[in-house]
Amino acid sequence: MFRSRTKEGQVSTPVDAEPTQPRDPEAPKGRPTPKRNEAQPQRRSLTKAPANRKDAARRQKEARRTALAKQREALASGDERYLPVRDKGPVRRFARDFVDSRWTVAELFLPIAVVILVLSMMPSMQLKNISLLLWLFVIVLIVIDSVGIAIRLKRRLREKYPDEPKRGAVAYALMRTLQLRRMRLPKPQVARGERP
Template sequence: MFRSRSKEAQSPATEPVEDLTPQRDPQAPKGRPTPKRREAQAQRRSISKPPADRKEAAKRAREARRADMARQRQALATGDERYLPLRDRGQPRRFARDFIDSKWHVAEFFLPIAVLILILSIVPSVQAKNISLVLWMGVIAMIVVDSVLTARRLKKALRERFPDENLRGVTMYAIMRTLQMRRMRLPKPQIARGESPRR
């Protein structure tokens, strides 16, 4: 009897303990991910999964290329070294770009002068044709002289600032930049004319 009563006395005490255990309400937001988080997790899982077929793989490759090109265009405008094309990366090349952009060069006016020479050459006048020929030869001579002097000064500055760096091709890279008008240069100039080049 005592045994049965003790069991009966204990049973109602244990039942409320089971009822007091926290139950998750399926409609309650607490403890459950929000729809935005669920969507983000599903998106991450879909990205981490390998592509299901060749069409999906091609789509992902196109999206990756598009993102890379967008970062590269931004880098060409801002000079961000992380996403620049390989030919533009490195401290020596950045210094060479600044060295060129900080000065005036004859070669950057080659395109408008060439248009003027073309106009003079089609004018039905012997004097105009002679002027265009002299102007053409004079511009070419000035470009050559300016390029030689610029290359010598740039090589000296590069050797002083980057004695342990591989400087192969940097001088030609800079000279080719002088042939472009300032507003058309890529990467965009990050320095004003007259400023000292950054290291």
């Protein structure tokens, strides 16, 4: 009823059909055969659909929990396979290593900000003026340091990864400079002074 009709006398044959040769039974398949006790539960879990919405939601929640656990471990160890999308790729890894291999003024911002805050709360007007000047000085230093890092990082990325997309890598690196080294995620993989 729904078959395509060919002109009378013509037989429809596939044009590009190549005769398939059976696989040589002696040829290796490239992986070991799983044991039955491993294969059966895996097959059951893949084929068995959830009975109701509650089961489906529970499975989804468990899957999300395991994915987040893997992601946390990857952020601590630097394992590229499970990193979030924003941290994946050779360009982002190089940007992280570039920042982690040097001291930056921006990473000292929080400790300096605490000192400035304490100085600004003192009753002496001289100390308040010093804290304002210190704010200005720190901000100018951070801007100069950040511009220098951005220029050097762009140049190194162009040399090392000419064909890779580099969009957002410099901003990613500059945001990383604002964090204290031990608080950075993914954890630093290079020592200070080491050339990435």
